[in-house]
Amino acid sequence: MFRLWGKEFQNNHLIKDIVICNDDTELNRTRKVFKSLEEICMAFDLSVPIWLDATVEEFRVHSKCRFTQDSFIEHINFDFLEIQVIEED
Template sequence: MRLYGRIIKGKKILKEAVAENNEAIPYNDALERCLIGVCKELDVQVPMWLKNNTSEFVNYKRTFFREEHFVEAIKFDKLEIRAE
């Protein structure tokens, strides 16, 4: 699995990162490891994964995390992740 992440403020992309996991593990575990890897590369905290994120990711292979997904304050509008 390969997961792309980018930090967006307004209409501007501030940072991008990629994380990959090729281990023979369940999809959920690979997704979690890649999300943690992307967040580490982007130097942001790992967001809370909510029900709407699951729906978006299943249907579109993409989801967004906004301020309500983070415990601490963020300095950007959203974190987007997408799988390929």
């Protein structure tokens, strides 16, 4: 089971969160992350953020990253979206 936790923060307070589970054995880790991020954005009614180089590196090292306004094309009403892998196959 692969689980990705998505959280919206404003002023260092958690506003919303959701855990997406993915048990598709056909997908590799990267595709599970992208698919789960799309599901998080759909649930939060957001556009899918752009992966900047710093975001990719942070996620690669920590299995956790933050998407700020710089990663979104549209304006966001919160400070950042954080995703974190909480369980892997």
